[in-house]
Amino acid sequence: xxxxxxxxxxxxxxxxxxxxxxxxxxxxxxxxxxxxxxxxxxxxxxxxxxxxxxxxxxxxxxxxxxxxxxxxxxxxxxxxxxxxxxxxxxxxxxxxxxxxxxxxxxxxxxxxxxxxxxxxxxxxxxxxxxxxxxxxxxxxxxxxxxxxxxxxxxxxxxxxxxxxxxxxxxxxxxxxxxxxxxxxxxxxxxxxxxxxxxxxxxxxxxxxxxxxxxxxxxxxxxxxxxxxxxxxxxxxxxxxxxxxxxxxxxxxxxxxxxxxxxxxxxxxxxxxxxxxxxxxxxxxxxxxxxxxxxxxxxxxxxxxxxxxxxxxxxxxxxxxxxxxxxxxxxxxx
Amino acid sequence: xxxxxxxxxxxxxxxxxxxxxxxxxxxxxxxxxxxxxxxxxxxxxxxxxxxxxxxxxxxxxxxxxxxxxxxxxxxxxxxxxxxxxxxxxxxxxxxxxxxxxxxxxxxxxxxxxxxxxxxxxxxxxxxxxxxxxxxxxxxxxxxxxxxxxxxxxxxxxxxxxxxxxxxxxxxxxxxxxxxxxxxxxxxxxxxxxxxxxxxxxxxxxxxxxxxxxxxxxxxxxxxxxxxxxxxxxxxxxxxxxxxxxxxxxxxxxxxxxxxxxxxxxxxxxxxxxxxxxxxxxxxxxxxxxxxxxxxxxxxxxxxxxxxxxxxxxxxxxxxxxxxxxxxxxxxxxxxxxxxxxxxxxxxxxxxxxxxxxxxxxxxxxxxxxxxxxxxxxxxxxxxxxxxxxxxxxxxxxxxxxxxxxxxxxxxxxxxxxxxxxxxxxxxxxxxxxxxxxxxxxxxxxxx
Numbered sequence: 215x216x217x218x219x220x221x222x223x224x225x226x227x228x229x230x231x232x233x234x235x236x237x238x239x240x241x242x243x244x245x246x247x248x249x250x251x252x253x254x255x256x257x258x259x260x261x262x263x264x265x266x267x268x269x270x271x272x273x274x275x276x277x278x279x280x281x282x283x284x285x286x287x288x289x290x291x292x293x294x295x296x297x298x299x300x301x302x303x304x305x306x307x308x309x310x311x312x313x314x315x316x317x318x319x320x321x322x323x324x325x326x327x328x329x330x331x332x333x334x335x336x337x338x339x340x341x342x343x344x345x346x347x348x349x350x351x352x353x354x355x356x357x358x359x360x361x362x363x364x365x366x367x368x369x370x371x372x373x374x375x376x377x378x379x380x381x382x383x384x385x386x387x388x389x390x391x392x393x394x395x396x397x398x399x400x401x402x403x404x405x406x407x408x409x410x411x412x413x414x415x416x417x418x419x420x421x422x423x424x425x426x427x428x429x430x431x432x433x434x435x436x437x438x439x440x441x442x443x444x445x446x447x448x449x450x451x452x453x454x455x456x457x458x459x460x461x462x463x464x465x466x467x468x469x470x471x472x473x474x475x476x477x478x479x480x481x482x483x484x485x486x487x488x489x490x491x492x493x494x495x496x497x498x499x500x501x502x503x504x505x506x507x508x509x510x511x512x513x514x515x516x517x518x519x520x521x522x523x524x525x526x527x528x529x530x531x532x533x534x535x536x537x538x539x540x541x542x543x544x545x546x547x
Numbered sequence: 548x549x550x551x552x553x554x555x556x557x558x559x560x561x562x563x564x565x566x567x568x569x570x571x572x573x574x575x576x577x578x579x580x581x582x583x584x585x586x587x588x589x590x591x592x593x594x595x596x597x598x599x600x601x602x603x604x605x606x607x608x609x610x611x612x613x614x615x616x617x618x619x620x621x622x623x624x625x626x627x628x629x630x631x632x633x634x635x636x637x638x639x640x641x642x643x644x645x646x647x648x649x650x651x652x653x654x655x656x657x658x659x660x661x662x663x664x665x666x667x668x669x670x671x672x673x674x675x676x677x678x679x680x681x682x683x684x685x686x687x688x689x690x691x692x693x694x695x696x697x698x699x700x701x702x703x704x705x706x707x708x709x710x711x712x713x714x715x716x717x718x719x720x721x722x723x724x725x726x727x728x729x730x731x732x733x734x735x736x737x738x739x740x741x742x743x744x745x746x747x748x749x750x751x752x753x754x755x756x757x758x759x760x761x762x763x764x765x766x767x768x769x770x771x772x773x774x775x776x777x778x779x780x781x782x783x784x785x786x787x788x789x790x791x792x793x794x795x796x797x798x799x800x801x802x803x804x805x806x807x808x809x810x811x812x813x814x815x816x817x818x819x820x821x822x823x824x825x826x827x828x829x830x831x832x833x834x835x836x837x838x839x840x841x842x843x844x845x846x847x848x849x850x851x852x853x854x855x856x857x858x859x860x861x862x863x864x865x866x867x868x869x870x871x872x873x874x875x876x877x878x879x880x881x882x883x884x885x886x887x888x889x890x891x892x893x894x895x896x897x898x899x900x901x902x903x904x905x906x907x908x909x910x911x912x913x914x915x916x917x918x919x920x921x922x923x924x925x926x927x928x929x930x931x932x933x934x935x936x937x938x939x940x941x942x943x944x945x946x947x948x949x950x951x952x953x954x955x956x957x958x959x960x961x962x963x964x965x966x967x968x969x970x971x972x973x974x975x976x977x978x979x980x981x982x983x984x985x986x987x988x989x990x991x992x993x994x
Contacts, residue, residue: 256751258621313980325619325750329915330983332621332908336976339904343969460903464762467755475751512699516691520770527759531744534756535671536680538748 219374220505222366226376232493233486234382234451237389240485241444242462243469244396244478245437251413251476252433253314255327260441261463262338263306265456267442268449269346271298272353279355287357287380289450295443303438309334310434318430342456351454354381374505381451392443393482396436400478405432413476461523465492468526472533474540483541488526495525563923563991570930577934583945584938590813593820595937596930600827601889603929605906606913607834607922608881614920614993615842615850616874618746619754622761624906626734626879628768628898630886633730634723634784635715635775635896642717648708649701650716653773656698663690705773715776723785727887734883735876737764742875747868753875761907768898781896788822791815823892830888834881835922850874854920904972909936912979918989927991932975939974943967 242264249257257263274294284290313334317327359365360383363375370376400406405428412419412429420426445459452458469488473480499514517525533540574592581587605627612618620626667683667690674682706714737760745756768775775781794800794815804814841847853860853867861867890896909932917928947967954960982989 250751256754258754313984316984323617323750325617325754326983326987328619328751328754329911330980332911333976333979333983336904336908336912336972336979338976340969340972340974340976343972344966347966348969461762464755464759467758471752471755518770520766521763523759523766524763527756527763530759531756534744534748534752538752 216505216507219372220502222370222372222374222376223502223505226374228490228493228497230378230382232490234385234447235493236486236489237385238444238448238451238485239462239465239469239489240482241389241392241440241447242466243473243481243485244393245441245444246466246470247473247476247478247481248433248437248440250470252409252429253318253327255324255331256467256475257437258328258331258463259309259335259338260437260466261459261461262335262342263302263438264441264445264448264462265459266305266338266342267298267302267438268445268454268459269342269456270301271295271442271446272346272351272449272454274298275353275355285356288384289354289356289381291353291446291450292384295446298446299439299442302442303435305338306434306438307431309337310430339456339460342459346454346456348456351449353454354450356380379451381447385447385451388443388447392440396440396478399436405429409433464523465489465526468530471530472540474542477540477542480540480542488529491529492522492525496522563927566927566990567923570927570934573931573934577938584942586941590816590820593817593824595934597820597823597827597892598889598937599930599933600824600831601885601892602910602913602933603926604827604831604834604885604888605882605910606917606925606929607831607838608878608883608885609910609914610878610917610920610922610925611838611881612874612878613914615854616871617750617854618871618875618878619750620757620875620878620882621754621907622741622757622759622764623882623910624901624903625757625761625764626737626882627886627889627906628765628901629733629737630730630883630888631890631896631901632768632775633733633883633887634726634890635718635781637719637721637726637729638723638785639718639781639783640720642708642713642715644708645705645713645715645717649704649773652697652701653705653716656694656701659690659697660694663687663694666690702771702773713776714772714779715781716773722787723891724787727884727891730883730887731880732883734886735880738876738879739872742872746871746875761903765898765901768901775896775898778899780899782894784890784894784896786891786894787826788819791819794818827888830884831926835926838922909975912975915979916982916989918991918993919987920993921989921991924989924991924993928989931990932978936971936975939971940968943970 242260246257246260249255249260271291271294274297275289275291278284278290278293283293285293313330314327317330357380359377360380361376361378363377366372366376400410408419408424409429409432411422412424412426416426419429448462465488466485469484470481471484472487473482473484495516496519497515500510500512503510503514574596577585577587577595578589578592579585579587586592605623608626609620609623612620663686667686670686671679671683705716708714741756741760742753745753769778771777772779791812792815795811800815800818801811804811807814809817842850849860849865850870852863853865853870857867910929913928913932914925915928916932917926918924944964944967947964947970951960951963954963
């Protein structure tokens with residue numbers, strides 16, 4: 215019985231939260247990796263693009279709620295998502311037109327484009343603060359739990375409870391669907407193949423008559439859609455705060471680099487690796503050890519929760535030392 | 548950059564003096580004119596100028612790595628914060644009982660951590676292909692457990708020592724000016740670690756790695772109370788200049804203030820700020836002199852050669868990665884110095900105040916606007932941008948009020964006026980984008 219309790223506790227405190235967080239990181243890292251693979255620079259504005267999209271999504275959610283429209287047990291934000299993605303993608307395409315296109319044309323050094331993305335980050339950050347303010351916002355509505363602790367205890371008769379929040383379940387389902395759709399798009403459709411060809415060898419792709427502007431536009435739209443999706447799911451799961459999205463930039467980058475920049479599969483693997491490490495290393499394992507019949511002296515917590523950030527960084531450094539192009543052999547330009 | 552408008556127009560010899568003159572006019576207006584735009588207080592003007600000078604030193608450090616190595620340090624805030632730790636550890640008075648409570652154990656734990664790292668690195672270098680991953684990993688895990696076992700009780704003991712007033716390890720009680728070079732050393736060491744890993748890989752990796760180290764250093768300072776009391780903040784850091792209150796009770800100074808026709812409080816504030824100003828200007832000029840000398844030395848020629856044509860420099864047998872590491876460490880040391888100066892002037896170490904937007908990316912705006920690779924440009928950019936950044940808080944709402952005049956009074960208009968201070972970020976981002984795009988060489992292009 216104790217074995218079961220330990221298993222449930224691990225599921226409840228480590229596996230489910232880490233899986234949800236990992237899915238959010240993976241979606242964010244996919245966007246970073248796509249932009250890197252096709253446009254060949256690390257986009258520092260990605261975190262604030264996520265924040266901006268989420269802010270728009272929250273505004274639309276409030277609008278829908280005031281009209282009395284809802285999704286029943288699901289959060290209303292899901293209804294607002296497509297419009298929020300469209301609005302954010304429009305803004306991002308404008309930044310491409312006004313900022314990045316010029317640097318592509320003059321073939322500027324990647325680091326100059328990175329600097330430009332810092333400028334875009336500033337503007338996005340300011341716009342986000344302008345439209346929604348700097349406070350903390352909870353915008354999840356609908357049913358809170360798919361499985362609640364009390365129900366689970368009644369059903370199983372175990373001492374240890376298990377809860378699955380609606381937001382976590384939604385995150386996993388939507389992320390899986392988005393990733394599946396992305397891979398089908400990249401592998402099966404003409405546009406996706408064009409994107410892969412452009413990423414592999416720009417000159418050859420141009421010779422084959424691929425329209426570079428179209429590829430770039432598609433990349434921005436897809437990366438933004440994934441980013442806004444990730445940002446909204448993250449905001450639903452935890453809460454929205456304009457500044458938190460700058461903080462999420464580091465784990466997102468780390469996930470993309472660990473998987474290998476430019477490699478979509480790697481971004482997903484990296485996201486889950488980072489998330490599981492963060493949760494597992496900051497969770498106090500004392501309770502689980504006791505279920506298994508040990509008597510630990512301390513809490514068995516490797517690191518305080520405040521050092522979550524540091525974990526993604528350490529993983530990043532270790533991977534850079536051992537395999538500079540990431541676990542899945544990303545690109546190097 | 549060949550099609551930029553500036554590349555063809557050579558910068559005349561008058562350009563720098565004119566721009567600096569305009570900048571001086573701004574500060575003089577701030578000090579003397581009292582209207583909707585300027586405060587008319589010399590204290591305010593000097594306060595902006597002093598912080599601007601410190602930012603100028605940070606910008607100089609950034610400029611060394613960016614202008615000559617093209618290295619993007621996205622973690623300036625961390626190096627500033629590390630430099631700021633130095634005055635706390637070097638010059639605050641010792642805390643009674645702290646060292647006795649856990650000092651030796653703490654030192655032992657840090658030594659154990661260091662030994663672990665060294666062992667792991669040596670093992671990783673010496674062993675064969677298969678054992679290269681597992682042995683260092685095992686060494687790291689074992690070392691971590693041992694280090695934590697010594698470290699945790701030591702920290703608990705130190706933090707339990709008079710927690711209301713101290714709870715930290717305390718300083719050495721040395722003169723505060725001595726802590727500034729120590730701050731340089733701290734930042735240089737951190738830069739050495741990051742640079743060793745990330746340099747020589749792709750340019751983006753250094754940006755991402757420094758972004759990480761910057762955030763982590765600030766997190767450590769916030770959470771490790773034994774170092775500098777964490778978010779409880781350290782106040783009362785000693786000063787290299789007299790205190791205002793001391794001046795106000797000094798009869799000679801009171802008489803002098805009366806001769807100047809000022810009230811004593813204002814006069815003492817101005818006097819203290821002028822003392823700081825003298826120190827900062829001296830340091831700034833020394834740094835510029837040293838870096839100009841370095842750039843005209845054979846070493847500087849090599850750096851310029853690498854910057855202008857890395858491939859050719861590599862072919863000539865220059866170790867580009869090593870030169871970049873030198874630049875990165877030097878630049879970071881200067882950033883650390885500015886952090887130590889900042890904390891000394893504020894008399895306060897507040898880890899919560901280290902914000903990447905203000906301490907990393909604003910500095911970048913200063914460097915790009917001033918002129919990449921030009922030391923005077925970095926100073927000009929820093930002073931100008933800092934002045935605008937501070938005044939934007941005042942001007943923003945006023946401007947927003949003007950712009951929204953046609954709007955009816957109501958929620959939207961008040962929301963826009965209230966959020967005007969947030970417009971600073973939009974404005975700074977736009978300035979950065981416009982300069983990068985239309986004048987990539989900045990206000991003072993490098994010769």
